[in-house]
Amino acid sequence: QVQLVESGGGLVQAGGSLRLSCAASGRTFSSYAMGWFRQAPGKEREFVASIHWSGGTTNYADSVKGRFTISRDNAKNTVYLQMNSLKPEDTAVYYCATAREGWAVTQSGEYDYWGQGTQVTVSS
Numbered sequence: 217q218v219q220l221v222e223s224g225g226g227l228v229q230a231g232g233s234l235r236l237s238c239a240a241s242g243r244t245f246s247s248y249a250m251g252w253f254r255q256a257p258g259k260e261r262e263f264v265a266s267i268h269w270s271g272g273t274t275n276y277a278d279s280v281k282g283r284f285t286i287s288r289d290n291a292k293n294t295v296y297l298q299m300n301s302l303k304p305e306d307t308a309v310y311y312c313a314t315a316r317e318g319w320a321v322t323q324s325g326e327y328d329y330w331g332q333g334t335q336v337t338v339s340s
Contacts, residue, residue: 225334238312
């Protein structure tokens with residue numbers, strides 16, 4: 217059974233930083249791409265970032281480019297999302313997910329397992 221457990225969310229002031237982690241189990245972690253998505257109240261879930269199984273390719277939503285960095289440690293079965301220069305509009309529940317394949321895809325339908333989410337709140 218695949219399990220994804222996010223951590224690292226919290227309350228931070230605008231301009232601050234947070235680092236999210238997602239620990240995976242139940243699947244050969246290093247064979248699959250990983251992604252981060254987020255959902256704000258009243259809005260649809262949206263893509264944030266994804267990373268190839270090797271860590272060699274990453275993709276970002278335009279809204280977070282230059283501020284967020286996705287990375288992975290295949291030895292620890294963990295994917296990270298470093299979030300800098302946070303804005304109030306980054307407030308959302310953040311979810312990690314594991315893709316059906318190794319490529320760093322951006323569509324939620326390409327992901328088959330999801331974590332429970334971690335809340336990130338950015339105050340102005």
